[in-house]
Amino acid sequence: MIENRITKKNTQLLRDKKKAFVAYLSAGFPDFDSTYELVDMLIHNKVDFIELGMPFSDPVADGPIIQQSSAKALQKGMNMIKYLKLIKMIRMKFDVPLIMMSYYNPIFKYGIEKFARNAAIAGLDGVIVPDLPPEESAALNKALSRKSISQIFLISPLTSPERIKKISKISSGFIYYVSLAGVTGTRNTLGKNLSKQVGRIKKATKTPVFVGFGVSKPEHVKKVNKVADGVIVGSAIIKIINKSINKQQLKIEISRFMRLMQNN
């Protein structure tokens, strides 16, 4: 069993009978320094985990909002070296669990062993790779485990009961339940069978289940937290960043949003 900041945080949340709030940011969007400031803002607003997107040119699991923030981050020169530097900078000041979300190619090209080594040195705690199903994960999973970094796997509404069992066994830190068969983005309503499917996963494992994709409103959080252990919110936060005209306003809007979403 891997122990790291993610599992520690989970234990603490369980003890306090609290649900987790995971906030997603695209690293390097709107630029390198702003990402650091945004992390700071989110921590001040009681975020439990930060998921930092390492952008990829062809993000097939992402909807338009994160596609655009990723493209902008790449234009500004974000790459794996800068990404790990950013992780290191955050880690020097904060203890918040940090999780990378990226696609397989940037990791594969950088080198799997080298990635695990340098990510551990920088202070990364978990990795989510949406285009890497368990069948293709052996090499990365082994390298990450050796460095006590969690690999978090996704389960979707279309995942069969047998696969749920298999994925529950290998996912470490938490399980990322995708609320609907689709790509990331804000939605008006979440998938219909949410409770049933989360219930199925909870039966198969003690690993916490967090729900993401589409989660963008306080009523979504309420609904999810009845059955799951936490929420992951991404596109809704990127939307706020897009809309804010200056840092002052951004700070106010992020606080307001975080209060609304966590007021359960």
Added chain:
Amino acid sequence: MTVIPDKNGYFGNFGGRYVPETLMSALKSLEAVYSESQKSARFNKTLNYYLKEFAGRVTPLYFASRLSKYLGIKVYLKREDLLHTGAHKINNTLAQALLCLRMKKKRVIAETGAGQHGVATAVVAAQFGLDCEIFMGEEDIARQSLNVFRMRLLGAKVTGVSSGSKTLKDATNEAMRDWVCTVKNTHYIIGSVVGPHPYPLMVRNFQSVIGQEARKQILRTENRLPDYLVACVGGGSNAIGLFHPFYNDKKVKFIGVEAAGYGINTHKHAATLIKGSPGVLHGSKSYLLQTNDGQIEIAHSISAGLDYPGIGPEHSFYKKTKRAKYVSVKDGEAVDGLKLLSVTEGIIPALETAHAIAYLKKAAKKMKKNSLVVLCLSGRGDKDMTIISELLKK
């Protein structure tokens, strides 16, 4: 022995299934339906019926006498351009539409570059009464407007994609995103030997009819196997279709012709196998045009059908094991190739296919006199007339 990927869809180190979890169940059921269909006499009989009566198979293997004389070698053309819709793409779309019916799905989607695969998909959708949506980059919509019109006339919805390079790569991203959302009732007809397993295997087998026929035909007319097989390579479906049935004929040399765009030492080309490195894109591990940071580079070719930074995993395997040789041809050379075939044989090829002709024009001198060549004439050139006329005006 034939080239069969392992159970995870790997040809050597290339292939696999790198897709979001939501698609895994669809890929596994597609794999099951496909392998069951291969054993079904009824499926094969139905497919053969449509290939013959609807698409126009068997296609001729035509001896290009004037071109041969000009080049000093013997060139046979496998006339896939004579098929309904004007390219080899329909071999695959007919078969996949039949699979779609077997799976009882009501909607098909596809990506398209030159629009040939889009048209071939729209045609089978109309023929079998399926809903159809085609994803196409905005740049390709502009340069292949005739095919866009054809697709719409056939009742398909054509959705423009304005992200990234606005070409085939981005159209494929968008098709995959649509599929993640609609997979329950939608079948994704991938148009080339790319994508996650079982697509590279399945599309190769559906296109192998090209090589199977050509092998019989050349043995009948020449009483021997060819020295060379030549085909253009974008994703690689017409090339694999021709090459694969000759895999065990070790004396038959395979030559795949990639698009060199402005030149392979510029950053404006689509020579994936020559200049690329291994990586993961659109569901499989293969050679890619990418930066040192693992970001996908934007490809360039005058021909929309070759304008793609990836390549089928089986081609990567052929390259690695040296079973095939991959070469490249620039934009301007391809246009000259198109003109050459037009005036020597009275056949206007697609710009994609023109790359293969252009290669022969360069390489014939180095080949032994009377070398026997089979070239896959993968498509006809009507769709490219606007581009060519603009070019020749300049």
